[in-house]
Amino acid sequence: MQLPKISVQGFNASFNGKPAVKNLDLEIFAQERLAIIGPASSGKTTFLRSLNRLNDLERGFSHSGDILRDGKNIYDPDIDVAELRRKVGMVYAVPVPLPWSIYDNLVYGLRLAGIRDRATLDNRIEVALRYAFLWDEVKDRLQEPANVLSGGQQQRLCIARVLVLEPDVLVLDEPCSGLDPISTAKIEDALVALKESHSIVLVTNNTKQAARASDRTAFLLLGDLIEVGPTSQIFTRPTQKRTNDYLVGQFG
Amino acid sequence: MKQDKIIGAILLLVALSAISGLGLITVFIFREGVPIILRLGARQFFLSTDWEPSLGKFGILSMIGGSLAVTVGAAAIGVVFSLGLAIVLTQFSPPGLSAALKPLIELLAGIPSVVYGFVGVVTLVPLIRHTLGGPGLSVLAASIVLGIMILPTITSIAIDALQAVSPTYLEGSIALGATRWQTVTMVILRAARSGIVAAVILGMGRAIGETMAVIMVAGNALEVPHSLLDPVRTLTSNIALEMGYASGAHRQALFATGVTLFVIITLLNIAALGFSRRRPARSRVG
Numbered sequence: 001m002q003l004p005k006i007s008v009q010g011f012n013a014s015f016n017g018k019p020a021v022k023n024l025d026l027e028i029f030a031q032e033r034l035a036i037i038g039p040a041s042s043g044k045t046t047f048l049r050s051l052n053r054l055n056d057l058e059r060g061f062s063h064s065g066d067i068l069r070d071g072k073n074i075y076d077p078d079i080d081v082a083e084l085r086r087k088v089g090m091v092y093a094v095p096v097p098l099p100w101s102i103y104d105n106l107v108y109g110l111r112l113a114g115i116r117d118r119a120t121l122d123n124r125i126e127v128a129l130r131y132a133f134l135w136d137e138v139k140d141r142l143q144e145p146a147n148v149l150s151g152g153q154q155q156r157l158c159i160a161r162v163l164v165l166e167p168d169v170l171v172l173d174e175p176c177s178g179l180d181p182i183s184t185a186k187i188e189d190a191l192v193a194l195k196e197s198h199s200i201v202l203v204t205n206n207t208k209q210a211a212r213a214s215d216r217t218a219f220l221l222l223g224d225l226i227e228v229g230p231t232s233q234i235f236t237r238p239t240q241k242r243t244n245d246y247l248v249g250q251f252g
Numbered sequence: 253m254k255q256d257k258i259i260g261a262i263l264l265l266v267a268l269s270a271i272s273g274l275g276l277i278t279v280f281i282f283r284e285g286v287p288i289i290l291r292l293g294a295r296q297f298f299l300s301t302d303w304e305p306s307l308g309k310f311g312i313l314s315m316i317g318g319s320l321a322v323t324v325g326a327a328a329i330g331v332v333f334s335l336g337l338a339i340v341l342t343q344f345s346p347p348g349l350s351a352a353l354k355p356l357i358e359l360l361a362g363i364p365s366v367v368y369g370f371v372g373v374v375t376l377v378p379l380i381r382h383t384l385g386g387p388g389l390s391v392l393a394a395s396i397v398l399g400i401m402i403l404p405t406i407t408s409i410a411i412d413a414l415q416a417v418s419p420t421y422l423e424g425s426i427a428l429g430a431t432r433w434q435t436v437t438m439v440i441l442r443a444a445r446s447g448i449v450a451a452v453i454l455g456m457g458r459a460i461g462e463t464m465a466v467i468m469v470a471g472n473a474l475e476v477p478h479s480l481l482d483p484v485r486t487l488t489s490n491i492a493l494e495m496g497y498a499s500g501a502h503r504q505a506l507f508a509t510g511v512t513l514f515v516i517i518t519l520l521n522i523a524a525l526g527f528s529r530r531r532p533a534r535s536r537v538g
Contacts, residue, residue, distance in 0.1 A: 054427060059346075086429040096420040099443050108438075109428035161428065 005030045005066040005169060005199040010078040013046050016060035020046040022223040023065070027081065028169070033191055033200040035214030035231065037207055037244065043223040044203045049170050051201065052088040053081055069169070086113060089162030093174040095154035097146035097161075102138055105146045105157060109165045128163035131194060133186050152183025170194060171201045176209065188213040207247060211235050219243045229241065270518035281514060285507035297508060303474050305498065310505035312512065318478040318484030319460050319513075320393075325395025325480070326402055328461040331452055333399070334406035334506075337431050341407075342414040354411070361404035369468030372397040377469055383423030386481030394484070397465050402455040409454060413447025413528075414440060459518040461513065463488040487513045 002099045004027035013021040021043040028034050036044045046055065053074060055061045066073045074084055089105055091161060097105050108124045115121065125142075129135035134156040138149070146157060155175060162170065172191075176184040191200055202209050210217050211231060218228040219240075227240045289297045292310060300311025337357065341350040372393055381388030417440050425435040441448070463486075470495060471483020485493075491506050491513075498506055 039493060052427060054423065057423070057426060082431060085427055090427040092420070092424070092427075094420065096418075096424040098421055098424060098439055108425070108430075112428065112430050158424075165429065193289040 002029060003071075004028060005070065007066075007071075008047075009066045009068065011047075011050065011063065011065035011067055013043070013050055013055065013061070013063045015046075015058060016241050017062075019223055021050070021220075026218060026225060027229060028199050028201060030168075030199050031080050031195055031197075033202060033214045034214060035193050035210035035217045036201065036203045037205075037210045037217060037246070038220035038226075040205075041222070042220040044220050045173055047220070048173050048201060048203050051169065051171050052085045052090050054085070054090065057139075067068060083228050087164040087167045088169045088171060089165060089167035089194070091162060091170065091172040091175050092175045095151065095158045095178075097149070097154050097157055100168075101143050101144060102146045102149070102157060103142040105161050106142075106164055109161060113165065114246070115182070124158075124164045124166070128160040131163050131190060132160040134160055150183075152179050152186065153178060154182065155187065156190070159187070167198065169199045169201070171203075173203045174184075174205055175202070177205065184209070207235075219246065221246070268365060278514070279404070280508055281510050284335050284504055285509075285511035288423060288501060289508050289511070297505075298494050298512075301474075305494070305502040305505065308501060310501070310508070312487065312490070312505075312509055314476045315485050315487045315490050315509065316472055316512070317471070319486040319488070319516075320482060321391045322394045322398060322466060322470060322486055323456050323460045323479050325391055326398030327452060327456045329395055329399025330406050330455050330459070332404040334403050334410055335448065336450070337403070337407045338410035338414055338500060339436060339441075342411055343432070343440065354408070357407050359404075360400070365401065365462060368397050368467070369465035372469040374467065376413040380481070384481055386479075387471060388481055389469060389483045390481045391467040391470070391477050392464050392480040394470040394486075395480075398462055399468050400457045401462060401465060402458045406445055406455040409451035410444075410448050413444040416447065417443045422478045426503050446527045450524040453520050453524040453527065457517050457524070460486075460520070461488060461517055463492050 004008075007241045008026040008028075011021060011024045012019060020041075024047065029121065036047065038044050049055045050063065050067060051074075055063070055149070057208050063075065067075065069088070089250060098108060099244040100108075103125070106128065107121050110121055110124060112130070115124075116209075126135060126139075129138065134153060137153060138157070146154065149157060155178075159170075159172075159175070176187055180188070188209070191202070194200060195215075202214060214231045216228060217231045217234040219226045219234065219238075219242075227234065227238060229239075234243065238247065261313060271394040271426070288310070297310060298316070299313055300309070301314045302309040303314065337353075341353060345353075376396060377388035377390075378387075380386070380390060380393055421439050421443060422435055425439045426432070429513070430438070466486050467471050467489045470486060470489065472485040472489055473483040474485055477484045487509050491509050494502070495506055
């Protein structure tokens, strides 16, 4: 058994004393796509935003327990949070390109990391855009404003913007919720290619997407991890009644 | 239904009379002021520093210089503090503190200008005289007093501009490894740029139009200032100081000074409006 990329151990998260994630134990391995499913307010997004410490921005957020990345607790005081966020790349439900050109959006993270060499920037951009299946669509118009792209293109730009930083973990929060089926398929294809070199955590409200686009699935309910296992098993032979109820649409 | 129509008509009448009052004032100022500019020639009026009403010499260049010096100085001081305040209150302070401080800043706008002038004369002017030399009544004193007076204007408009920036930009930027401060300088200020420029221009419009406090601390000497410590007379001070006893051509020349101010402030307001309406979408490679 290989070592997990990320190991979550007894992790609790709460906002103003109200628990959002309770005593979570979960492992995320290299080269896998882990889908997290569950009804609204089950703690999926809170958990995701804990992985790159984005919850630190929220007032009233508190946590306990450990999240180890390559064996090192990401909440240790000597962690460089900016570096952590570069290596655990986040993609949001609604694409949020910054109000600049496509090119500026792509190089922003690299510039923050202190990389200014033009050749390196251009090279990383091309690699990232190819991964995100966007290169052919934007290679001749990198100086155009990012907000002229379609929604699906903007979302792939946001994925590329994260990939230029060469993260080893990708966390995606319902990345296809606002997209048409063709754009969704493109993003799911990109995830297949990306899992060769990344751990991918995909939060989705769409159980069909979880079934299609993940290797393992975790089911969260009201902050508790109910069940985690290979996607094929979760969707055909869930061990927990509540998982089955959710999947057949009895609640949520 | 009929009642609604009557009330609507009355309100319309009230609104129209307020606007037409404004229109009449404008017409009056221009009618009184423009003929003398035409008679002396624009060159003689705007580009001469000779202002000797008893000899029929009406050149307002030194006052234009005075107004510009004081306004630019006030903007420089006002922008630093206002922008700092707006950034802290929108980005870095807990919500309770912003909620408490914002009304306090707006309260500053309600203090009568003569009070600012008085405080300036009593504290600032002697301080400048003793530490930096010169008469104390100076461009510097006027700039500082005006800079404080325009603080509420610039701050509250800049706060609105910063709050209008989508919060998703903040998260997007932080998630890419930016610190809070990098996000503010590289993303949020850039996105709010046009609104902030509009805030500064409106602040300058207030500064150039302010009269009482400037009369009290600027010294009112009729010369083009050469240093920050020189006393100056602004366009507004000139009108306020001399209107009481002016008659004939002198009075017309003061109205012409008013026309000049009117045009400058109108241009500033149009510029501010233009900036605040501009969509901040496009950018170039930085």
